[in-house]
């Protein structure tokens with residue numbers, strides 16, 4: 001942990017706020033972290049050099065397993081898969097120590113929204129940014145979750161048997177009937193979006209459906225495959241099917257969305273709902289490059305908790321959800337800072 005670099009940064013909010021949080025609390029927290037012991041291991045002190053310029057910023061770095069210290073169970077609301085997400089206990093550890101209710105907690109590389117959801121559950125004001133448009137699509141609905149009853153009722157209303165064209169090559173992932181249901185749901189959501197009538201229940205259903213597209217277990221729409229943001233190509237899936245001697249089984253899209261909704265909402269009691277309601281009204285979730293976020297007022301952020309992309313490891317510009325046969329890239333999903341080679 002460091003006060004000036006990832007995974008957590010402490011940024012004084014304003015002179016008015018600085019009195020408590022930037023001066024007194026961080027000092028107390030630093031003392032706590034320096035004296036911290038986990039599993040017999042004392043906190044190690046190191047120096048981290050941050051920045052790509054010739055004059056990097058050098059910061060004191062404290063290393064230990066802080067956020068696992070009490071192994072507090074995380075809210076079920078976090079249980080959507082996303083590549084390289086971190087445990088909710090990590091942002092919670094720092095949010096509780098460095099901020100007060102109402103403070104803005106920011107994640108410039110928001111991913112599935114672990115920091116923003118945790119910040120909202122703790123009554124802080126969540127702010128997040130991510131270049132991947134799926135990030136806000138996954139995070140925002142969980143800041144104002146509908147009830148299970150409302151989701152089930154809406155699912156019943158949607159006509160999943162409506163005739164629509166299906167991309168036949170995706171039959172390596174899905175049973176034909178399941179694929180028809182997915183396409184019907186997509187048509188419904190796109191029509192609602194065109195009419196500007198997507199509501200919180202639709203957005204929730206879209207979030208769950210995106211997350212159920214592909215995966216390892218019968219809880220996903222697909223036959224055994226890779227999870228959504230590591231989804232493989234049609235050709236690669238055909239090889240997986242041959243190796244595993246599998247054919248896509250029939251899955252019930254409506255039932256799977258309802259079951260996942262039930263599990264996501266299992267910890268969302270009235271206290272959590274009240275905290276989410278208050279926080280979500282002030283939330284700022286942005287889609288774009290995080291180096292320029294004019295919507296965030298200068299000096300307004302009390303704490304940043306983030307995990308940056310792995311530079312030059314995976315390619316941000318080649319997203320697959322899942323990839324169709326018209327895109328032949330073999331590179332990986334999610335996050336690389338440099339543009340793809342032509």
Ligand SMILES: C[S@@+](CC[C@H](N)C(=O)[O-])C[C@H]1O[C@@H](n2cnc3c(N)ncnc32)[C@H](O)[C@@H]1O
Nearest residue numbers: 084085086109111112114130131132289290309
């Ligand atoms: C390691 S993941 C963050 C995961 C997140 N901590 C969570 O728990 O879900 C890094 C994220 O950075 C995003 N990203 C990469 N480059 C970006 C950029 N220049 N601006 C904004 N987001 C970026 C990627 O889309 C990816 O979602």
